Amino acid sequence: MxxxxxxxxxxxxxxxxxxxxxxxxxxxxxxxxxxxxxxxxxxxxxAREFKQAYSDILGGPEAERALQYGISEGSIRLRQWIVEHMGELGVSCNLENILITSGSQQGLDYIGKLFLSEDDTALVQWPTYLGAVQAFNAYELHFERLEPRANLEARDYLARAEEKGGAVKFAYLSPDFANPTGLSLDLEERKRILSLAGDLACAVIEDAPYQSLRYDGEPVRAMLALDCDCNGGIENSRTLYCGSFSKSLSPGLRLGWICAASEVISRLVLIKQASDLNTPVLNQEAMARVAETKFxxxxxxxxxxxxxxxxxxxxxxxxxxxxxxxxxxxxxxxxxxxxxxxxxxxxxxxxxxxxxxxxxxxxxxxxxxxxxxxxxxxxxxxxxxxxxxxxxxxxxxxxxxxxxxxxx
Structure with a gap:
């Protein structure tokens, strides 16, 4: 046995x-x-819109392409919609800055795989999204408490990370209507986190699956947008934005995305190729059609x-x-x-x-x-x-x- x-x-x-x-x-x-x-x-x-989208794809000349393997970066049509959507959030980017993932949960796993070595440290809100803890935990890291409303001292985080034998690799947070608290970060808190990440020379993971679900108050600028403003564009930013269609249009199609500097996206594409080659093309094409007309x-x-x-x-x-x-x-x-x-x-x-x-x-x-x-x-x-x-x-x-x- x-x-x-x-x-x-x-x-x-x-x-x-x-x-x-x-x-x-x-x-x-x-x-x-x-x-x-x-x-x-x-x-x-x-459901009616998705039914029509699948019918149009499978009943037309695009059926063969939609049922075939696709490029690892993701459908051009869907990525183009995301480029325009990110532009509305204040982020100027191109197709090379977008990777389609099988839900944003896959994106978190890829980020952990790309950045974390044994005994490294991730800064997270307390409490934080359970799925992120699960995604990162397999990479044998340490979690440190990130308090956006407290005085943040980079030297303290660096000293504790060094004691544990690793480095601070990123700060992970959901700035809009976080899971589980429902709370959001104001503009100054977002800037404070970005400043801390600059002092730590680490990345920022902006997990934003609920960003479109605002009921009251004024929208606060995305952290990636603030980062781009301060550093001359997305290619100089340290923030990775993780978006999702799961909370807005459909979780069953398992579609999310990462928006970041093209150099980071190119590394994540290699992980995607080794993992599942590509996210299903049919689902991406259907989502693109529904997002374009109904989002x-x-x-x-x-x-x-x-x-x-x-x-x-x-x-x-x-x-x-x-x-x-x-x-x-x-x-x-x-x-x-x-x-x-x-x-x-x-x-x-x-x-x-x-x-x-x-x-x-x-x-x-x-x-x-x-x-x-x-x-x-x-x-x-x-x-x-x-x-x-x-x-x-x-x-x-x-x-x-x-x-x-x-x-x-």
């Missing part, structure tokens, strides 16, 4: 199952109101619906949560971050919540690389209508109140 453990690479021991992916299974239970999955509402997908109108429609759901959840939290509980008030995205009274543990609460209150959420510890944050949890409002939100938060608030009372 083969003893597999002895054959696995050392980095395999750092791989962990996603608590969130496991929680998504709860969506199949009709008796549970789920605020767990950070996913778009499938009822809002532009703005579709996001405007979905944003209006998500705004109502966010407002319903904020109102329900205000109405039903006990004293000692606090939460974020995001201007967009899909998430609200809740901090419970310190004596409560959200992981313990979840089991009781699912079985008795019939409400699911994500415990916050999963988003902390050091395992802290036990008294925090993430709520997603994207897939529940306003009635379900009121009902679910009412039940959850009652359970939390009951649990607090039992501890007194």
């Amino acid at each position: 083969t003893t597999w453990d002895s054959l696995y690479a050392r980095r395999a021991t750092r791989m962990r199952a996603s608590e969130i992916r496991e929680l998504l299974k709860l969506l199949d239970r009709p008796d549970v109101i789920s605020f767990a999955g950070g996913i778009p509402d499938p009822a809002l997908f532009p 703005e109108s579709h996001t405007a429609r979905t944003n209006a619906i998500y705004r109502d759901r966010r407002d319903a959840m904020l109102a329900a939290l205000e109405k039903h949560m006990p004293a000692g509980t606090s939460w974020t008030r995001p201007e967009g995205g899909m998430f609200i971050w809740v901090e419970l009274p310190e004596e409560l543990d959200a992981s313990d609460l979840l089991e009781r919540s699912v079985e008795t209150a019939k409400v699911a959420f994500v415990p916050g510890r999963a988003f902390h690389p050091d395992g802290s944050g036990g008294n925090t949890l993430r709520l997603s409002f994207s897939c529940a209508d306003t009635g379900k939100i009121e009902q679910g938060i009412s039940r959850l608030g009652a359970l939390i109140s009951e649990t607090v009372m039992s501890r007194q």
Whole structure:
């Protein structure tokens, strides 16, 4: 009998199952109101437009090309749409600055593979996106806490990285409506991070899957745009922008992109070639057609619906949560971050919540690389209508109140 453990690479021991992916299974239970999955509402997908796009491609002269292997960089038509989209965000770039990936999650894995050596350091927000921790973790790195609102001293980060035997390679963050907190960075905080990265001579990874999901407030300039402004264009920038169609048009087509200096893109293309050769051409061509005709109108429609759901959840939290509980008030995205009274543990609460209150959420510890944050949890409002939100938060608030009372 083969003893597999002895054959696995050392980095395999750092791989962990996603608590969130496991929680998504709860969506199949009709008796549970789920605020767990950070996913778009499938009822809002532009299915008719995608059906027409696939029909046009497969029924016309482009069918053979769309069903064939493609170039690793990605479809020219889709990359051209992204070039124009990035221009609207203040980033002047060309096709050579864009790589299409199989979802932005693949992009994060490629970035980890390109930049991280054993014992290197990545600076991340605390809490941070669990998928990024999983993507980077296999490359045997160390995580350091990045606090955009604190005084950031490069020499401290450099000293700790040197003690661990590596270097600070990048700062990773989601400046717009971050997963899991829903919070955004203001202009000064973005500039502060870019300044720190300059002092550290490291890269900045701007993960922006929720950038188009703004419901209130004024848009803040993308970090890549600010970087280009300061350094004379994208070829001199240190920022990699990771975009995605998953939260705006469709997650099922698994399409994202990286926008960065062409030298970095050329290295990432080599990783793409060694990984899966190219992202499916058919999906890219269909996405290009839908993005060209429906992106703005579709996001405007979905944003209006998500705004109502966010407002319903904020109102329900205000109405039903006990004293000692606090939460974020995001201007967009899909998430609200809740901090419970310190004596409560959200992981313990979840089991009781699912079985008795019939409400699911994500415990916050999963988003902390050091395992802290036990008294925090993430709520997603994207897939529940306003009635379900009121009902679910009412039940959850009652359970939390009951649990607090039992501890007194």
